[in-house]
Amino acid sequence: MGRPPCCDKSNVKRGLWTPEEDAKLLAYVSNHGTGNWTLVPKKAGLNRCGKSCRLRWTNYLRPDLKHHSFTPQEEDLIINLHQAIGSRWSLIARRLPGRTDNDVKNHWNTKLRKKLMKMGIDPVTHKPVSQVLSDLGSISCLSTITTDQTQAPNTTNLIFSNQPDQEVQSQFIKPPENINVHSHHNNEAASSCSSPSSSSSSNISQQSSPPQVITTAAAVPPPGSSFDWSEFLLSDPVTCTEFQHPLNQYEVQNQIQVSNNARDEEFGIGGYHEESVTKRQVCDKLKCEGTSSSSLGDDSFVDAILNRDSEIRAALLLVGSTNY
DNA sequence: AATATCCGCAACCGCTCCGAC
């Protein structure tokens, strides 16, 4: 038996709030504070679900909220934080005084995501789209391996099916999030399907079984042609599956990739974009390393991630400068 | 001017988290 609903949905008003309702809620919360949200509507004389009241208050009525559009500085901060911690909207919003998680989320989905796409940057991984496609090529290599190893319906196996169903198509639209191109096993896949000693550019010729999608593809953007990545990313998923990698973009590694993997290794998790990673997991990890747990509020949580990210990137730059 | 399409935002839904018991 599931949990009963928080309120009788058939008997409460839904949809847009009227000015009268806003006034009632505002008056009540101003005088009594929020307290137990399930009791607020009754005490405030509103025929609304407590959850709806809380949302209206936090997203619209709170007196400290900004209602003007986002500044370029705020946008930059959102992009940077999203790159570091993924879609933890509430955490990102706490870095932006007067903004709510809903504000940030909406702004990301309607403006910033498209802006990055237009710049040729994948908004999920924040990597160049060409690299994401390279990573997908690597993952397809995994699919040929894992199909034999396990029948578990993991995403990687589904992605490159020749007969994509609805689910497969939707996953293909946003592959990095669902496939997690920078997770451990994908790295293993990438390395297991390429010669250990080979340079990345030589991997192509050594691949015995290229991904199905790629081999059956027809449309290859000619070198030097104008190609709109944003249009590609927004295009029909079926069309997407017909796209073929330019071979010279088949290189697998770069420092950002390594950075992501190193960061994942650091926390023993499959990347910050992975759904299963909770704040607690990261905090626990940091706690084990001597970071005071009491100091790990949400801001500290973000700080810890940003600091660790900076450290890893700095270390990689150092390694890169000595290797090349 | 009428209609279609696009876009942004507010609100909802389902789920997890977390403290109380």
Added chain:
DNA sequence: CGTCGGAGCGGTTGCGGATAT
């Protein structure tokens, strides 16, 4: 330790205004 229930989060939906045809 397990259960309960409120709080909070992220994803998604749908409405309404703006713009294009």
